Amino acid sequence: MIPEPYGGRLVNGLLGEREAGRLLDDRSVPSLDLPPEQVYDAEKIATGAYSPLEGFMGPQDLESVMEADRLSSGLPWTVPIVLTPRAGADGLSPGDRALLKGTDGRPFAVVDVEEKYPFDRSRFAQKVFGTTDPAHPNVADLQGWGGSAIGGRVGLLRRLELPTSRFELTPAETREYFARMGWKSVAAYQARNPPHTAHEYIQRLTLEREDVDAILVQPIVGKLKKGDYRPEIIMKAYETFVANYYPRDRVLLAALSIAMRYAGPKAVLFYAIVRRNYGCSHYIVGRDQAGVGGYYDPYAAHRIFDRYDVGVVPLRYMETFFCRVCGWMASSKVCPHPKEQHIDTSQTGIRKRLAEGKPLPTEILRPEVAEVLRGGDVFVT
Ligand SMILES: [Zn+2]
Structure with a gap:
């Protein structure tokens, strides 16, 4: 069955046109500069992607999530959603309203200030990411966050205009789409890179399951770091791939513009909760999803679902690869051959081949996807 939203109700924070217009015209409402990741979060709160959250967390929820992996209501929740403006928060107190500015500098949302409290970056880093090492990308980002946090309900004036908006x-x-298609069970596929054969293998295994009607392929294409694939490239590669290789009535491709949280298992549980709000009943977990460097055990994300039931069935997969001897995609569960026989399908390998102008064989990439990646200007500079 398509699960009901997390916490029972889909949050809708989209304001009417008249109210939005009035807010934009009111010169007495101050506006706040946010770190880019919080711009995406504000929009997702208002669209219901983070249901049951109706706003940015106050100190009670933040503490509870950091200490107990739960909202103060007791519902499991692993990644804090906080508003820590870079500028503009100084004069604000509870009861005030403030506009939130997008990355283009224009207001797109409003927050009702309910609580204002000091924000401790290094404690946040330790509790959420398990490290204060500035080499960790999310820990590095925290340097751009303000020193005080604001908790309160969010209203959306307009949707963000993004390169992947369509x-x-x-x-x-x-x-609504799932209902129209008659899908009763949908597995979410989390991605942050263009599709290669190891991704495809896991998606096909999932599509073969009797208990799964369809897959929602939903790459995270929010805040980027240098060297990442550009969001348009990831979506274009997936669009080409899905159109050429999957039945139309079994796959939906959509973008999720939020910042990647490289928080290992905590991030994975959070992503599963978000996908439940999108209507997914199952969630695909591969090896080292939401990992970076060597900070997390690559299979800890499999185990976190044993500790917390978030109403989504985890589909756990081992690392997959192309084996020369098997002549097929495989994992350690089905292939007895030594590592030397396995072709590296990793993004690192693909990037290296791209940079050296080497061919991208079909054991690694579908030719249509390879063509998109070879088109140039694929990385954030
Ligand atoms: Zn093999």
């Missing part, structure tokens, strides 16, 4: 669907929209 792929952005709200939870209400994906749920």
Whole structure:
């Protein structure tokens, strides 16, 4: 069955046009500069992607999530959603309203200030990411966050204008699509890179399951770091791939513009909760999803679902690869051959081949995807 939203109700924070216009015209409402990741979060709160959150967390929820992996209501939740403006928060107190500015500098949302409290970056880093090492990308980002946090309800004046906007669907929209297609069970596939054969193998194994009607392929294409694939490239590669290799009535492709949280298992549980809000009943977990460097055990994300039930069935897969002897995609579960026989399908390998102008064989990439990647200007500079 398509699960009901997390916490029971899909949050809708989209304001009417008249109210939005009035807010934009009111010169007495101050506006806040946010770190880019929080711009995406504000929009997702209002579209219901983070249901049951109706706003940015106050100190009670933040503490509870950091210490107990739960909201103060007791519901499991592993990644804090906080608002720590870079500028503009000084004069604010509870009861005030403030506009939130997008990355283009224009207001797109409003927050009702309910609580204002000091924000401790290094404690946050330790509790959420398990490290204060500035080499960790999310820990590095924290340097751009302000020193005080604001908790309060968010209202959305307009949707964000993004390079991937045509792929952005709200939870209400994906749920409507699933209903129209008659899908009763949908597995979410989390991605952050263009598809290669190891991804495809896992998606096909999932599509073969009797208990799965369809897959929602939903790459995270929010805040980027230098060297990442550009969001348009990831979506274009997936669009080509899905159109050429999957039955139309079994796969939906959509973009999820939020910042990647490289928080290992905590991030994975959070992503599963978000996908439940989009209507997914199952969640695909591969090896080292949401990992970076060597900070997390690559299979800890498999185990976190044993500790917390978030109403989504985890589909756990081992690392997959192309084996020369098997002549097929495989994992350690089905292939007895030594590592030397396995072809590296990793992004590192693909990037290296791209940079050296080497061919990208079909054991690694579908030719249509390879063509997109070879088109140039694929990375964030
Ligand atoms: Zn083999």
